[in-house]
Amino acid sequence: MLTHSTRRWLAGLGVAGAFVAASATPASAADAPFKVVAQDMLVASDHTGFAYVYAESTDSEKPHQFGRTTLEIDFSGISDFAVLEQPGEGWGWACETSGQALHCESEFGEDDGPWLGIQVTGKHQATPGQKGELTYAVTSGGRTVKTSSTVIVAEGVDLQTEPEASVSGAPGSRVGMPAVVHNGGETTSRGAALVVHGDYLSQYVGDFSNCRPTDMMGALCTFDEELAPGKTYRLSEELPFQLHEDARTGAVFHGASVWWTKDDWELISRDWQQDGEPGKGPKLHLVEQTGAKSLSPQTDLDQQNNFTEVSVRVTGDNPADLSAKGATGSGKVGDVVRVSPSFTNLGPAVLEYQDGPLFRVSVPQGTTAVEVSGDCQPYISDDKWDPWNGNWGESGAREYGCVASETPKGRKYPYEFALRIDKVIPGVTGPVAVRLAGDPNRKNDHATIVVNPTGVGGDTGSGGNGGGTLPITGESTALVAGIGGLLLAAGVGGYVVARRRRTRFVA
Structure with missing residues (x-):
């Protein structure tokens, strides 16, 4: 299992990817x-x-x-x-x-x-x-x-697109990714390139001859049609993406599409290793073209308006039942006991990455959290929850909120804590809770951590109330890193990386 800090490190590799992927001129001193x-x-x-x-x-x-x-x-x-x-x-x-x-x-x-x-x-x-x-x-x-x-x-052109788009489909179905481009400049754009990013649970499955799959589960498509000033163009067919059969109903996968001039794309992708092969089917087209000609290279004057965030919402009836489990520890004053409260995904759907706070932990009275899971940070309220600038793994708080990586059916997801016993209070409890929008069984969402159990009360198992329930408000939003290093080179990457991360599980 990846800790939160590890996932942040992996997300940071996107920056390195931008460096390596872009047109690079290394020094010659071997x-x-x-x-x-x-x-x-x-x-x-x-x-x-x-x-x-x-x-x-x-x-x-x-x-x-x-x-x-x-x-x-x-x-x-x-x-x-x-x-x-x-x-x-x-x-x-x-x-x-x-x-x-x-x-x-x-x-x-x-x-x-x-x-x-x-x-x-x-x-x-x-x-x-x-x-x-x-x-x-x-x-x-x-x-x-x-x-x-x-x-x-270079000549300046201004390709523009809609900032947001949304599609939906049931688990196992195909959905069409829309893509629109508008030439907002005064110069005809000679062709364009479109990069669409997907997700582990929502991948490109098209076979167009001018498109190839990318390592971001999406597609790269190049177009030769000229885009006249002031005109808008759509794809002749929407790009097909396949939703995983285990996708969770209610989940939202965030993809993205970005338009480039052909010269901008050639520049930043000069040394990019493209893994996928072009399709063998018909060519994907833009629906309109004009005949303006020019020999000068072209660059986009405003790449901030080339980006569309695409939301793919899963419909149907395929929920994920998350079951909380508490933990028990014993010791005398000064001892440090280790506990691992957890949740298990009972399925049938896979749980996509959750940016939290999906799991909440209340530290039992008389104890201090001296070591905290890297997936958890001190929790005050949903309004103050910050998954990007939080103090992950910080000790000493009384309550914690935690995130979770993708978790398939049957997988247990533990959170490790080390609690120092400052005062022995027999049977003292701290509630833990998991909360996911659309969970079909709320009865098993609560459990407890028990320190120095007395044998009375303090059920630490799935669904136990022991020290009372811990309410969690608000829906957890599924965020996925759909943007690779190439977008960082365009100046839109900072926005994207701040919105999402991606991790994968191995079933």
């Missing part, structure tokens, strides 16, 4: 203890492009410890047509500009690696086709490694 990677970027007149530069160890067995690190960026190569925006100290760097060079310094902890977001704005008089180099030098541990990236001025 014998250096680290390498420097920088992304190329497209900019338009009076508009800003975004990319990363980062350094990483070349020896995974003995990682380089960066410690005090400097980063030098020479932007003289782009000064005729673009401006390097001052990153400032917001990324943990202290930066100063001198002439046409930027000098940044920072101190990195053990196993941390340096990275910096770079913003470049095209000047008003910038002409599509102009290009130049940014050069980078990273110094750490007495070694300096250099690299460069290319900045190209």
Whole structure:
């Protein structure tokens, strides 16, 4: 079982994925203890492009410890047509500009690696086709490694889409993912690329010849049709996604779709390993095209409006019955006893990831929680529950709320606590409870933790009331990480990662 902190770490790999997936130019110093990677970027007149530069160890067995690190960026190569925006100290760097060079310094902890977001704005008089180099030098541990990236001025277009869409279907059924794109700019867009992300329990199953499955359970589709200014386009057919037969009725899986210009997509996906093969069926089309022609590269002027969050709601009659179980511990004053309250999914549906507080634990009086499950954080109220900035595993609270990873039928999900006995109170109890919207059996949602049981009261089993029930208010929202590192490179990833994570179970 993955702890909460582990899942947060895995979600953070999406950032690394953005670095690796995007157009990367590594340094050539093969014998250096680290390498420097920088992304190329497209900019338009009076508009800003975004990319990363980062350094990483070349020896995974003995990682380089960066410690005090400097980063030098020479932007003289782009000064005729673009401006390097001052990153400032917001990324943990202290930066100063001198002439046409930027000098940044920072101190990195053990196993941390340096990275910096770079913003470049095209000047008003910038002409599509102009290009130049940014050069980078990273110094750490007495070694300096250099690299460069290319900045190209492109035509500006503005692909837009609807911010939200929703579909529904019963377990085991297929649902169609809608996708709409509008050209809100003044320039014809020569084709487009669409990336749609799914979930473990909701996966792409299409066979279009211009689409391929991705490792995010979704699809990548490319289109050659031209998108005329002011016109809206829809897919000739909706993208088919298959709901898992064990999906829970009432669950909501959050996917996403993002539109790109073909040049933006070519740039960020240049080194992306695409696992799936194109389909063998007919080609998926956009329903409208026009004949404008241009030879200049194109970049999207506002990638914040290219993103649609797609909600897939499961209908039918396939609930998940969660059964709570308490725990028992004994000891004298000063002893630390370990207890593992839990819930078991009695099925028939699989429980999708729950961002909590799905499971609540009240610490028995006379004891102090000195070790707490990484899936739990102190609980005050639903209004103050924060799954992203909470103090996970923090000791000393009187009440805890806990999240859960995907849990199939028959799987037990324990939460480990270590309780120090400060005062012996025979038979003292602390209620625990699990609450899931649509659970068909509320009678087994409550149990108790009992410390120094007396043999009277304090049922610790499934459905026991012992110390009374612990009400949980509000529905748990199923959130899934449907967005990979490629979206991070577009600037929309921060929004997406803040909304969801993904973990998987192995049945």
